[in-house]
Amino acid sequence: MAERTLQVTGRLGLHARAAANLVRVANRFHSTLTLQRLDGDTEADAKSILEILTLAASRGTRLRIVAHGVDEEDALDAVVGLFSRDFDETEREEIDQSAAQQLRCSGLGVSEGVVLGRVLRFQEGAREVYRARIDDADLERERRRFRAAVRLSRRQLEAIKERAEKELGRGHAYIFDAHLLFLEDAKLTRDVEDYIVRQRSNAEWAAKVVGDRLLSIYTQINDEYLRERGSDIEDVIQRLLANLTGEGRKYPNLSEDAVVVSRDLLPSTIAELDLSHVRAIATDTGGWTSHMAIIARGLGLTAVVGLRDFYERTRTGDQILVDARRGEVILHPTAATIAEYDFTRSSAPAIAANVTGVVDSGPVTTRDGVSIALRANVELPTEFQTVRQFGACGVGLFRSEFLLSRPGLMISEDEQYEAYKALAEAAGSDGAVVRLFDVGGEIGNELKERERNPALGLRAVRFNLRNQQVMRTQVRAILRAGAAGKLSLVIPMIADVADVRLAQRVIAEELDNLNAAAIPCAKVPTGAMIEVPSAVLTAEKIAREVDFFELGTNDLVQYTLAVDRGNDKVSDWFRTLHPAVLYGINRTLQAAGEAGIPVIVCGEMASTPAYAVLLTGMGAIDLSMTPAMIPRVRSTLGQIDTQQAREVASKCLESATADEVEEIVRSEFRARWPELFPPSKLPKASEPTA
Ligand code: PEP
Ligand code: MG
Numbered sequence: 001m002a003e004r005t006l007q008v009t010g011r012l013g014l015h016a017r018a019a020a021n022l023v024r025v026a027n028r029f030h031s032t033l034t035l036q037r038l039d040g041d042t043e044a045d046a047k048s049i050l051e052i053l054t055l056a057a058s059r060g061t062r063l064r065i066v067a068h069g070v071d072e073e074d075a076l077d078a079v080v081g082l083f084s085r086d087f088d089e090t091e092r093e094e095i096d097q098s099a100a101q102q103l104r105c106s107g108l109g110v111s112e113g114v115v116l117g118r119v120l121r122f123q124e125g126a127r128e129v130y131r132a133r134i135d136d137a138d139l140e141r142e143r144r145r146f147r148a149a150v151r152l153s154r155r156q157l158e159a160i161k162e163r164a165e166k167e168l169g170r171g172h173a174y175i176f177d178a179h180l181l182f183l184e185d186a187k188l189t190r191d192v193e194d195y196i197v198r199q200r201s202n203a204e205w206a207a208k209v210v211g212d213r214l215l216s217i218y219t220q221i222n223d224e225y226l227r228e229r230g231s232d233i234e235d236v237i238q239r240l241l242a243n244l245t246g247e248g249r250k251y252p253n254l255s256e257d258a259v260v261v262s263r264d265l266l267p268s269t270i271a272e273l274d275l276s277h278v279r280a281i282a283t284d285t286g287g288w289t290s291h292m293a294i295i296a297r298g299l300g301l302t303a304v305v306g307l308r309d310f311y312e313r314t315r316t317g318d319q320i321l322v323d324a325r326r327g328e329v330i331l332h333p334t335a336a337t338i339a340e341y342d343f344t345r346s347s348a349p350a351i352a353a354n355v356t357g358v359v360d361s362g363p364v365t366t367r368d369g370v371s372i373a374l375r376a377n378v379e380l381p382t383e384f385q386t387v388r389q390f391g392a393c394g395v396g397l398f399r400s401e402f403l404l405s406r407p408g409l410m411i412s413e414d415e416q417y418e419a420y421k422a423l424a425e426a427a428g429s430d431g432a433v434v435r436l437f438d439v440g441g442e443i444g445n446e447l448k449e450r451e452r453n454p455a456l457g458l459r460a461v462r463f464n465l466r467n468q469q470v471m472r473t474q475v476r477a478i479l480r481a482g483a484a485g486k487l488s489l490v491i492p493m494i495a496d497v498a499d500v501r502l503a504q505r506v507i508a509e510e511l512d513n514l515n516a517a518a519i520p521c522a523k524v525p526t527g528a529m530i531e532v533p534s535a536v537l538t539a540e541k542i543a544r545e546v547d548f549f550e551l552g553t554n555d556l557v558q559y560t561l562a563v564d565r566g567n568d569k570v571s572d573w574f575r576t577l578h579p580a581v582l583y584g585i586n587r588t589l590q591a592a593g594e595a596g597i598p599v600i601v602c603g604e605m606a607s608t609p610a611y612a613v614l615l616t617g618m619g620a621i622d623l624s625m626t627p628a629m630i631p632r633v634r635s636t637l638g639q640i641d642t643q644q645a646r647e648v649a650s651k652c653l654e655s656a657t658a659d660e661v662e663e664i665v666r667s668e669f670r671a672r673w674p675e676l677f678p679p680s681k682l683p684k685a686s687e688p689t690a
Pocket of ligand 2 (some may be wrong): 220552554555
C-alpha cells in the first residue's frame with residue numbers, strides 16, 4: 001500500500017470534467033485508488049465519478065490518495081501528475097468561466113413582473129414514474145431491460161457528443177464524456193440492479209430512487225459550482241427513465257424559487273405542473289397569444305417567451321433574473337445587475353396583486369351611457385374563483401380542452417359534467433360559455449398522429465366531427481350541466497355553414513337521446529367561434545344558424561395574416577391592428593347586428609385597454625378576457641366615450657397598413673385621452689404588438 005497527500009488547486013475544484021479525467025487516469029491501473037478528505041472522513045473510489053463528486057472537493061481541499069496493488073507507485077505518480085497539471089483543464093476552464101458569466105437574452109415579455117430565481121429545466125413529453133412489484137421469475141428480465149436502457153442511453157450520448165464536437169467544438173462536447181461516465185458508473189448501475197432485486201422493483205422505480213438518492217447528496221454540497229453539477233446527474237437519470245418508459249422526461253420537484261425554462265411548454269403541462277412554486281417561465285418559442293402566454297397572464301406568472309436557444313444555455317440550479325417588462329432574461333446575473341432591481345419591494349406581477357383588492361362588478365358604463373359586459377376567459381378549474389374576484393359578468397369562454405390535462409387522456413362524461421356544473425355555479429346568473437374541445441394545433445398533439453400543418457389540420461370542430469364519440473360525450477355532459485346552471489356552448493374554428501349544421505345535428509341528437517332516457521338536461525344556446533377568414537366572409541349566413549357569435553381574435557389574426565401565433569420568428573408579422581383584421585372584426589359585428597344576435601369578443605385583443613376601446617368603436621359591447629385584466633379594462637372603458645372611439649375606429653378602418661393604424665391609435669388616443677393613454681400604454685412605433 002502507498003499513499004500521497006494532494007491539494008486541489010483548480011479554480012472550480014474537483015468538478016465533473018476534472019473528475020472525468022481522474023477516472024480515466026485511474027482506470028489505466030490495476031491498483032485500487034481511494035481518495036480521502038483530510039478534513040473529514042469522506043472517501044471515494046477514484047474510479048467512480050459519482051463518488052469523486054460527492055467528495056465536494058472545492059479549491060484548496062486537501063486529500064490523501066491511497067493506492068493498493070501491483071502498480072500502486074505508478075498509479076500514484078500518474079494521479080499526482082494530473083493534479084499538478086490542474087486535471088489538464090486549462091483550456092476548458094475558460095469555457096466554465098464563460099458559462100458562469102452573465103448572459104442577457106431578449107425575447108417577448110408576455111406578462112408583468114421581475115423575478116430572481118433558479119432555473120428548473122423542463123423538457124416536454126415527460127411522465128411520472130410508478131412503482132410496480134416484479135415476480136421473482138421476472139427479476140432477471142427487469143435487470144436486462146435496465147442494461148438495455150443504459151446501452152441505448154450510451155448510444156444517444158455518443159451521438160450527441162459527436163454532434164456537439166462538430167458544431168460547438170471539443171470544449172463544449174466534453175461534458176458528455178462526464179455524462180457517459182455517470183451512466184456507466186458502478187455506483188449507479190450496481191445500485192439500481194441491487195435495488196431491483198432486493199426490492200423486487202421495476203427498473204424505472206429503481207433508477208428513480210437511486211437517482212434521487214445521488215441528487216440529494218448533491219443538494220447538500222456547500223460549494224455552489226459543484227452543487228449545480230447535480231443537474232448533470234439529473235440529466236442522465238432523466239435520459240435513462242425516458243428510455244426505460246419509452247416516454248419523455250420529467251422534473252417533478254420544484255424548488256421555492258423555480259423559474260421553469262423550457263423550449264416549449266404545452267398548456268397541458270402548465271395545467272399539470274404544481275404551479276404554487278413556479279415564480280416565472282422562460283421559453284424558447286411562443287408569442288403573445290400562445291396559450292402558454294395566456295395562462296401565464298391569467299395566473300399572474302412572470303413570463304418571457306421567444307428566447308430562441310436559451311434553454312440550451314441553462315442548467316438546472318443556475319441563477320436567473322426574468323424581467324417581463326423589458327422582455328429579457330439574465331442568466332448568472334452579476335451583483336451589480338441584481339442591485340439595479342429593487343427586490344425588497346414585491347416583485348410579483350402587478351396584475352396578480354389585484355386579487356386581494358375589492359373590485360367593481362357587473363357591466364361597465366361608458367361616459368355616453370353604453371353598457372359593456374366584461375366577461376372572463378378561463379382555462380383551469382382553479383381559475384373559476386377569479387370570475388368573482390375580478391368582477392366578471394360570468395364566463396365568456398371556457399377553454400374546455402384544458403380539462404384534458406394530459407394529452408391523449410379523455411375524461412369521462414361524469415367528470416366533465418361535474419366540471420361544467422362547477423363552472424356554471426362560479427359564473428352565476430350571467431352564465432358561462434363552454435367551448436367544445438379545441439384540440440389539435442398546439443394542444444393535444446398526442447391525441448392523433450402528428451400532422452404536417454396542425455393549425456390547418458384536424459383541429460377544433462374538425463377534430464370533433466371526426467371523433468364523434470369524444471364530441472358526443474362532451475355535448476352530453478354540457479347538456480346535462482345546462483339543467484343545473486346557465487350554460488351555452490360554442491363551436492370552435494367554424495369555417496362555414498356546413499360545419500355549423502353538422503355540429504348542430506350531433507347536439508340535437510344527443511339532446512334527444514338524453515330526453516328519451518329521461519336524464520335531466522337542457523337545450524343550451526349554441527354559438528359559432530368566428531376566427532377563420534371564410535367564416536368572416538360568410539358571417540351573415542352563419543349568423544342565421546346560431547344563437548350568438550364569439551370573435552376569436554387570436555386565431556383571426558393568425559389565419560387572416562397567415563402568421564403562426566406561436567412562432568417567435570414571425571412575431572413581427574403578427575399585427576393585431578392590421579387593417580385586414582379590423583375589417584374582419586367590423587364585418588362580423590355588423591353581420592351579427594343585422595341578424596340580431598350577440599357577439600362576445602374573446603381573443604386577447606379584448607384584454608388590452610387600447611384595443612378594447614377600438615373594439616367598442618366598432619360596436620362591440622361584450623368583451624371576454626383574462627380575468628386579471630378586467631379591472632384595468634373596466635377603468636379605461638368607464639372613462640371613454642364610444643362616439644369618440646367610433647371616430648378613431650373608422651379612421652383606422654380606412655388605413656392601408658398596420659403601421660398606419662398604429663400611428664392613428666397613438667396620435668388620436670394621446671389627443672383624446674392623454675391621462676388614460678401615456679405612451680407606455682400605446683403600441684410602440686415599428687415594434688411587434690400584441
Ligand atoms: C382566439 O382564437 O382568439 C380564441 C379566443 O381562442 P384560442 O386563443 O383558445 O384559440
Ligand atoms: Mg381560437
